Amino acid sequence: MQARDISGGVHLHQRGSVPRTPRQLPGSAAGFVNRRQELKALNTALASGGHPLTVVVGTAGVGKTSLVLRWAHDIRDRFPDGQLYVNLRGYDPGLPITPSRALESFLSALGIPRTEIPSGTDERSALYRSLLAGRRMLVVLDNAATVPQIRPLLPGTPESLVLATSRNRLSGLVARDGAHRITLGLLNEPDAIELLGKVAGGHRPKQDVTRFPELARLCARLPLALSIAAERVASHPWMTLDDLISELHSETARWTALTAEEGEETDAVHTVFSWSYRALPTAAARLFRTLALHPGPDFGSRAATALAPAEPGEVQHWLDILTGAHLLEQHARDRYQFHDLLWSFAMDQARREEAPESRRVLSQRVLLWYLRTADQAQKWINPNEPRVTLDPPDDAPEPIAFDSYAEAVGWYDLERGNLVTATRSAAAAGLLDIAWRLAIVLRAMHMRFNQFDDWITTADLGLKAARRSGNRPAEAELLESLGMAYAQSHDLPRGAEHHQAALEIRRELGDRTGEALSLNDLGLLHLRSHQLNEAKHMLEQARALFDDLQDASWTPVVTANLAEVLAELQQYTTAEDLIHSALASFRAAADAGGEGNALRLLSLSRRGRGDAAGALNAAESAVAISFQHRNQMWEGYWLLELGHAQHLAGSPDDALATYDRAALLQRRIGxxxxxxxxxxxxxxxxxxxxxxxxxxxxxxxxxxxxxxxxxxxxxxxxxxxxxxxxxxxxxxxxxxxxxxxxxxxxxxxxxxxxxxxxxxxxxxx
The missing domain is CATH 1.25.40.10 (Tetratricopeptide repeat domain)
Structure with a gap:
């Protein structure tokens, strides 16, 4: 394992483990009513067996998700191998969930460890189809915007059922994939009244029920608007329904005066939103509108606290008020999200009621919180990577202080999409120092788990921010980050281009440590390309610089890299001298990864000299280290060398088994x-x-x-x-x-x- 050439975490996945049975369905909506015709159509399609893909389409807020989740819970026992669910966020204000990200989530739920999930969308889709083949699973794809967002998530066999929801008609799925389409319309008046009665009826006098038809009309019989209005009616039992309806009429007039003509449904939704919003306590109302400034599609209470400087207990109380009013949805433990229509309304209120400087300060606070918390996570996830000086202001929100590697990785998993969006938001808002710092901090985590798409995206955003701010050291750091990302994802020409640019800047700045790091990275890239003389030249320069700097951590790393080049050049005696030097340093530092890699190189050199027994001993020792640490990234790489040694030692069957295992691990890693x-x-x-x-x-x-x-x-x-x-x-x-x-x-x-x-x-x- 060359330095910065392979990254990977430790995991406890056992060979031959049985795939998990995921149970990912969210709870069904409490206020669901009727939809008998649509439920009958769904049951008919299921009974016919001819439609393993069903799409439910309709306008925003019409209850597509509620219908699908209610029916999914009704039929889940018919799919004993589990349920998968993803909100594809096709209509959220930010970027939608990509098929690659959704597949990563599904594969993880199916028991594939993070380090074994392939990096490419096609490879992830193929593995997903393999895992679902022959299994009866229920897959719910919520809030899809386009057909390409759905297709990679379709199983390859008909035993599983896929349910998708969308505002679009998804005609391509119907025409090409044989999807059964159900169009969901507005509730009829009796059903709209029934929904109001379910939520509010027990809190109102019996005679109030006679006014429910007018309330339903004001809500355009749209389930989202009806649910919010019903909650408002239920939570104000001391007010007469006539007064509440009068308020809603007044809000309708106010909204009409403020907006252009948008149609009955849109007007009704915004009117009900305004009505409920104005009834909130002042602090809860401010939290509601400032949460629209959060950079990602969902968030936890700690991120909310960064947007509403107050004690965590107070913020939690306000979050409870917002969820109780149906203005915010809690979709998991300590995870909240807006319906996209409510996000648009909240952002509109933020623009109306918060001054531009106030919005800028609040955005900066939450972005600083992500930066500082990511820095805390890096200390656990990849502590050997250089840390970035943050220099936060005195009033910056406090980050999460993690107590373990597992906690840090859990937070990174949960927030990875938000971290990418936070980097983009910081750059767009002109908060350039946050953008480039966040990109550098995230490199340490993205490289650990081979998250190349996120890595390249954030590094590119950070690079542009560093250039706009005129920060040359940060520019060099992010050029190096992009060079590493491209090299590790096998785009060697682009990797070389970025490493060379970083080297030139560091030489201009007189940054000798940075120069040595760039030379090492260029040497590794030339080694990957089998340009051995160029690799030797670069690594000799890097080693000399680290020697001069008396850098005890990097000197053995570069020494081992140079030894590999010399072994490839068949200069075995010199190579082994360097290997033994590096091996001693790694053992003294208790660096298991470095020790295992040096043993791999020792096997390589001994094979070159024809010492089959010595090579086999060294390779077996390296693989044993990977077993001790349960690190299949190391194992997958070092098994290749063990197979070579076994072949040379006259054990072809052992070599074939070893190569087969190595291929399996590399496929999972991507x-x-x-x-x-x-x-x-x-x-x-x-x-x-x-x-x-x-x-x-x-x-x-x-x-x-x-x-x-x-x-x-x-x-x-x-x-x-x-x-x-x-x-x-x-x-x-x-x-x-x-x-x-x-x-x-x-x-x-x-x-x-x-x-x-x-x-x-x-x-x-």
Whole structure:
């Protein structure tokens, strides 16, 4: 494991574990009424067995989610393998939930550890379909905006049922995917009156029921507006219903005077919102409107406290008032969210009632809270990464102080989407110092879990903020962050471009530690590209700088990286001297990851010298460390070296089992290059055992991956091995074509290993 080249957390997932049975359905709405025709249509579609995908569509606030959740709870026993639920937030003010993010949530609920979830959407979707194949599961996709948001979340087999809700008609799902569509309209008058009676009837005199039809009309028979109005009526039993309706009439007039003509439903919704809002206590009303300034779609009470400077107990009391008035929804323990219509209303009130400077200060407070709490999480999640100086103002909200790694990771999981949005919001608001600092802090966590999309997004936002603020050190740090993200996601040219830019800035600034770090990163990137002389040059410079700086933590890391390059150049004696030096330092520092990586390198060098027993011993010791720490990121990488040592030691069956395990782990992690390397090396074993067809199959599969990713060295060497397998299997013409392409790709490489590969190909004739 090269420094900053692989990251991964410890987890306790056991091999062969049984997938979990998730129970993710939220509770059904208490005020649900009737919808008999729609429920009958849903039951008919289920009984027919011909519609494993049903979409419920209709206008905002009409009760789509309430209907789907009520029916889902009614039928959940028919799906014994569990229920999955995601709010896709297709109409929220921020960005919708991407299919990739939704799949990550589903895979986690199905028991896949974070470090084993692939990084790409296609790979996540394929794993998701594999896990659901043959299982009877209920999948609810709430608030979808588009067909592309839904398609990757569809199971591949018909045993499961998918329910989706949307304001759009989703015609593509009906036409192409055979979805059954149910359109939900407004409640009829009797049902609207029944809903009012369910919530408010027990709190009003019997004669008030005669006025419910007028109240239903004022609410346009829209369930969202009816629920809020009913709660208002129920919570003011001392006021006559005539007075309450008169208030609502007055609010209608006020709203009409303030807004353009938007249609009966929109007018009714806003009128009811205003009516309920003006009845709130002053402090609760201010919290309601300032919560619209929160950067993400949902939040906890600590984030709310950052927006409403007060004691946590007071803020919790106000949150309870808002949820009781149906102006805010509590969807999980200490997690709150707006209906998107209510968010729009709250933001409108914030703009009307809070001065621009007040809104700016409040936004800054909540963004500072995210920055400081993320910094606290970094201390647990990735403590070896450099910390950022925060310099918060004296009145900045206090962050969460985590007591364990698990607490910090739990917070990161919960807030990851908000952290991306917070970075974007800070940049958009001109709070540039918060934006670039947050991007640097988040790198330490994103890199730990290979969250490349979030990593690249936040780093790019931070880089632009650093440039706008003229902060050159921060600019260099974020260029390096992007270089690491691109390199680790196998976009090597873009990685090199960003690392080189960071190096140039650090040299201009005289930042010797930063210069050494950039040189190390460039050296690793050249090593990935098999540009060994360039890698050696960069790493020698980095090591000399760290030696001069007497940096005890980075010197052994760079020493090990340089040793790997020397071993690849077949300079084994010098490489092993460096490996033993680094190994001693890692052991003295109790750095298990560094120790295991050094043992991997020792096996690599010993193999090069033909010492099969010594290589096997070192590789087994490395893998044992990964087992001790239950770290499958380490295990997946170091197993590749163990397979090589087993093959050299004359244990082909053991080597095949090891490569198979390595491929499985790399697939779960989402590292397509190392998964393909496991296939390639397994193919080498099959070729050596005379199974040339199997070798050809695996080499071909690996070569396709390398070609698609543009990784020229492994592509070239795999084609060379493929040509040998084809030739041995009697496919001489194919072998000739493959050899020609392999030699073309190998032309730029001149190191001893490359020369040996070229000689083998030419020997085929």
């Amino acid at each position: 590292d397509r290059v190392r998964e393909a390397l496991a296939w390639k090396h397994a193919a080498d074993v099959h070729h050596g055992q005379g199974r040339h067809d199997r070798a050809t199959e695996l080499h071909t599969r690996a070569a396709e991956v390398f070609q698609n990713l543009g990784t020229h060295w492994p592509h070239a060497t795999t084609l060379a091995c493929l040509a040998e397998a084809q030739y041995a299997g009697g496919r001489h013409a194919s072998a000739q074509d493959t050899s020609t392409e392999a030699l073309r790709l190998l032309a730029p490489f001149t190191d001893p290993t490359a020369q040996a590969v070229k000689a083998r190909i030419r020997a085929l004739g």
